[in-house]
Amino acid sequence: MIEYRNVRVALLGGGTVGAQVARLLLEHQEEFASRVGASLELTGIAVRNLDSPRSADLPKELFTTDAESLILGADIVIEVMGGLEPARSYILQAINSGADVVTANKALLATHGTELFEAAERVGAQLYFEAAVAGAIPIIRPLRESLAGDRVKRIMGIVNGTTNYILDKMDVEGSTFDDALAVATELGYAEADPTADVDAFDAAQKASILASLAFHTTIPLESVHREGIREISGKTVELAKKAGYVVKLLAVCERLTDPATGEEGVSARVYPALISREHPLAAVHKANNAVFVEAEAAGSLMFYGAGAGGPETASAILGDLVSAARRHVIGGPGLGASTHANLPVLPISAITTRYHVTLSVFDRPGVLASVAEEFAKHGVSVELVEQGTFGSEAVSGEAAPTATLVIGTHAALESDLAATVSALAQLDAVSSVVSVLRVEGA
Ligand SMILES: NC(=O)C1=CN([C@@H]2O[C@H](COP(=O)(O)OP(=O)(O)OC[C@H]3O[C@@H](n4cnc5c(N)ncnc54)[C@H](O)[C@@H]3O)[C@@H](O)[C@H]2O)C=CC1
Ligand SMILES: N[C@@H](CC=O)C(=O)O
C-alpha cells in the first residue's frame, strides 16, 4: 500500500451538511488519498451539543465543543456551522494560522466576504465556497475559472431549494404554503431559520455572490433587490397555471445600461416571477436548482441539479476539499477571483422586463378603456388582456359586481410600470390591484 503523508482537516459543524461531509470523508479515505496524493485526516468535528442526533453514524471521539483548539492544528478548515459569528472569527483564525478554508456559508460570504478574502490574500491562503451557491451544482468554479476568459452578460437562476420545493408543491399538488414548508424543513433543505429562505435572504446572498463573481465587481448584499414568496397564494399559482405560467423564485443578475445616465451598470435582484411552462426553468422541480448563464462568446449555458440537502451539499464541499488538499501537497496559487471592475449597482427602477398586472375591477362599461389609457399614458405597451373570474364587492353597503382583469405587458421600464400601477390603484373603476408579477425568460 502506498504511504501518504497527512493533511489535517478540521470540520466545524456536524449538522445536516457536516455529518455527511464526515461520513463521506471517512468512507472514501483511500480514494481521497489517491486523488490528492496525501491522506486526509479528519482531526475532529466541532459542534455545539455533543449529544445531538446525527444523520450518520460517526465515531464519538471525533466530536468536540472546542472549535478553537481544533482549528489550531489544521491544514484545512471546513466551516459548515452557519451564521455570522462565531463562524467569521473561526475562519479568520484559520486563515491567520495558515490554513485554507472551505465554507458553505453564503450568509457570511455575502456579509463579510470582502474582509475574509482580503485576510486570505494577505497571508496567501485560499477560501473555497462551491457549496455556498446552488448546493451540489458546480457554478462557483465555472464562474471563477472556466468563464474567466469570457464576458458574462446575464445570469438567471433558481438558487433556493426550499422555496422551489414549496412553489413546486403548490403548483403540482395544490399543497398549502405551510405544509410544503414543513416538509422542506423536515428534509433538511431549509435554513435554521426558514425566514431566510421564504423571505429570499438566502437567494439574495447567493445573487450577491454570483453577480460579484460574474461581473468582477463587488455587489453588496444591501444592493440586491429582494422580494420573498410569502405573498404568493394558492390562487396566484392557480391563475398562473391557467395562463400557461409557473411561479418561481428567481435570481437575476445582469449588465444594464442606466436609463438615467447611459452608463454601464449591473443589477442583482431576487423575486417571484412568472416563467412560461415551456421554459426549461419551469421543469426544475422539488429542491432542485438551475442557473442559466449567458456569456458573450460562450452563449447560453445551463447548470442544473440538487441545490440543497446533506449529501448533495457535502459533494461540493468535498470537491473543494480535494482542491485545497492538492494545493497543500503540490503548492500553487489556487483559484483566482477579481473584483476590480467597480460597476455601479442600479436600482430596481432601472430594469426592463415584462409584467402581468392582475386587477379586480368593477364590472361596468368603459372600465377596459380607462385601464388601457393608464398604460398608454405611462408608455407601457399592453400585449394581452384577459378577463377572469367574477365576484362582488361591497361599495357603500351595496354589493357591486367585480371581475378580475389580467393585463400582460410587453417589455417595459420598471419605473414606468410602477407609475402605471400607482395610477391604476386610484381609478374609480379599479376595486384593487391583486398582484403585479414580473415575467422572465423569452
Ligand atoms: N442544509 C443545506 O441543504 C445546505 C446548507 N448550506 C449551508 O451549510 C451550513 C450548515 O448548514 P446545515 O448543516 O444545514 O446546518 P445545521 O444547523 O444542520 O448544522 C449546524 C452545525 O454546526 C454546529 N454549530 C453551530 N454553531 C456552533 C458553534 N458556535 N460552535 C460549534 N458548533 C456549532 C451545530 O452544532 C451543528 O452541528 C450553513 O451555512 C448553510 O447555509 C449550504 C447549502 C445547502
Ligand atoms: N436553505 C438553502 C440551502 C442551500 O443553500 C436552500 O433551500 O436552498
Ligand code: NA
Ligand atoms: Na454549488
